[in-house]
Amino acid sequence: MxxxxxxxxxxxxxxxxxxxxxxxxxxxxxxxxxxxxxxxxxxxxxxxxxxxxxxxxxxxxxxxxxxxxxxxxxxxxxxxxxxxxxxxxxxxxxxxxxxxxxxxxxxxxxxxxxxxxxxxxxxxxxxxxxxxxxxxxxxxxxxxxxxxxxxxxxxxxxxxxxxxxxxxxxxxxxxxxxxxxxxxxxxxxxxxxxxxxxxxxxxxxxxxxxxxxxxxxxxxxxxxxxxxxxxxxxxxxxxxxxxxxxxxxxxxxxxxxxxxxxxxxxxxxxxxxxxxxDGEGATRLVEVQVDGAWTDQGATAIAKSVVSSNLVKTAIHGADANWGRIITAVGYSGEPLDPNKVSVYLGETLVVEKGVPHPFDEDVAKQHLLEDEVTLFVKLGDGEGKATAWGCDLSYEYVRINASYRT
Missing domain, CATH: 3.60.70.12 (L-amino peptidase D-ALA esterase/amidase)
Structure with missing residues (x-):
């Protein structure tokens, strides 16, 4: 920061x-x-x-x-x-x-x-x-x-x-x-x-x-x-x-x-x-920035939904630019939104524009996902609401640590 x-x-x-x-x-x-x-x-x-x-x-x-x-x-x-x-x-x-x-x-x-x-x-x-x-x-x-x-x-x-x-x-x-x-x-x-x-x-x-x-x-x-x-x-x-x-x-x-x-x-x-x-087994800090929601509360719910998704977290651990997992987490957040206005960025790389795929360089996107700090941007285009959430990737090490926590 x-x-x-x-x-x-x-x-x-x-x-x-x-x-x-x-x-x-x-x-x-x-x-x-x-x-x-x-x-x-x-x-x-x-x-x-x-x-x-x-x-x-x-x-x-x-x-x-x-x-x-x-x-x-x-x-x-x-x-x-x-x-x-x-x-x-x-x-x-x-x-x-x-x-x-x-x-x-x-x-x-x-x-x-x-x-x-x-x-x-x-x-x-x-x-x-x-x-x-x-x-x-x-x-x-x-x-x-x-x-x-x-x-x-x-x-x-x-x-x-x-x-x-x-x-x-x-x-x-x-x-x-x-x-x-x-x-x-x-x-x-x-x-x-x-x-x-x-x-x-x-x-x-x-x-x-x-x-x-x-x-x-x-x-x-x-x-x-x-x-x-x-x-x-x-x-x-x-x-x-x-x-x-x-x-x-x-x-x-x-x-x-x-x-x-x-x-x-x-x-x-x-x-x-x-x-x-410092999440257990984590190798990356993940930041999710959401803007353009109808309210700040709505943006908060969407940011939490994305950063909490195990599928998003594992994709980041594998440096897989699978933006479909991000869109899915946005969609099941329960917040009102227009899918035809949603855009998604992996760092500076635009991968979804107004609800449809945007051509991007897989290697450039992967390089960002390999960095110590990964930022995902979700732009909704509906209102002025915004929020930021933080999490980490989900690794094999997390399972190892928690499988033997008491020992």
Whole structure:
């Protein structure tokens, strides 16, 4: 993604701890064989907070505990995340374990219990080994475990790389920083935010307006990615804003509200695309741009339909310019359209013009489909609606990874 330097600056090696007053870390407590598996983020002062959560009916215990924490005053000061075990579908014991995890974490770092959030990711249906987890939590204050890179690593499951970012922008003459980290590689499908993502900022913004911004941006970023069509039980996005940049409180009436909104959107889109790029077994990031729909909502549905199609994804993996699969996915999206107006491009190569084949060079089209980033354009010619979705190809490796996930 092109960084708009006139609006904000993307920090080299920026991360979730780049904003003023934030610290992060991670360690190995034994939930995984060798890799780091317990991470945390801490703010020097309580932060205004907002969250969005999975739409899956089977919400994991940590989500319930985190939403309870948020309900008291929409503030958080710290969050703890374990990988390897999701603590989902674990009944009353799992819920009690999540409460115990929150309580010990809050006591260990010295914050009120309702100011701590809990998240988990990993295998569904297994109870947390609380003895290992409790020992790990007790080690959090040790300096050797501090570092945003450690947090980014500790929250991963089948991911192949860490995902972090931070940007700076100016609000009221003050430097405001927005940072974030995410994990996600499998069980990714647009239905809220199918992964874990945590965002921090030192901006001053009331929780209500932060929540409104997050919900709006989620629909344009995290809700526009897919890997395999599965929506997990544990997905959440949390944003913490501690106000330590000392700008005037941001509201929609603030002269620079849109500036902050676009910065937050940039961070969310960056993390969303990194998740799609790192899809299990993926070799390409796929972007689908739709314009000319009757509404933005219609364009969104069509973009999701195309980027979610297994036949489109496998064709891209094989660098096969089989545009018929794209047209098919557009057609079954359920959105009203005139087939006689639809045009399709593979990168810059026009393959369908107004509903019929357009002569094209197969070799040129194939070269685009072999690139690390593949862009498909669908032009409907009906209205002004537009949307962009992101996904990845579907490879043999995806099957291998998920056939042996628990082993």
């Amino acid at each position: 092109e960084v708009q330097l006139e609006q904000f600056k993307q920090l080299q090696n920026g991360n979730i701890a780049s904003a003023k007053g934030f610290q992060a870390g991670g360690l190995h407590c034994g939930l995984r064989k060798k890799k780091l598996d317990l991470g945390w983020v801490y703010s020097e002062i309580p932060a205004e907070a907002a969250g969005v959560y999975t739409m899956n009916a089977f919400q994991a215990a940590p989500l319930k505990v985190t939403q309870e924490s948020m309900a008291k005053e929409n503030k958080l000061q710290a969050l703890i995340v374990n990988s390897a075990i999701a603590n989902a579908c674990t009944g009353e014991q799992g819920l009690q374990d999540a409460y115990d995890m929150r309580q010990q974490f809050a006591e260990t770092i010295g914050v009120e219990e309702h100011l701590a959030a809990v998240a988990s990711t990993g295998v569904i249906g297994e109870l947390l080994p609380m003895d290992k987890l409790q020992k790990g939590i007790s080690q959090i204050p040790e300096d050797q475990f501090v570092g945003a890179n450690k947090f980014e690593t500790a929250i991963l499951t089948t991911d192949t790389k860490e995902k972090g970012i931070a940007i700076e922008l100016e609000i009221d003459g003050q430097t405001v920083t927005i940072g974030g980290a995410a994990k996600g590689s499998g069980m990714i499908h647009p239905n809220m935010a199918t992964m874990l993502s945590f965002i921090t900022t030192d901006a001053s913004i009331p929780a209500s307006h932060l929540s409104d911004a997050l919900k709006s941006i989620t629909n344009k970023s995290f809700n526009m990615i897919t890997v395999d069509g599965d929506t997990s039980t544990n997905d959440m996005v949390l944003v913490l804003a501690n106000g330590m940049a000392e700008n005037q409180a941001l509201t929609p009436e603030h002269a620079e509200w849109s500036h902050f909104y676009e910065g937050l959107k940039f961070v969310c889109e960056y993390l969303a695309k990194e998740i799609a790029r």
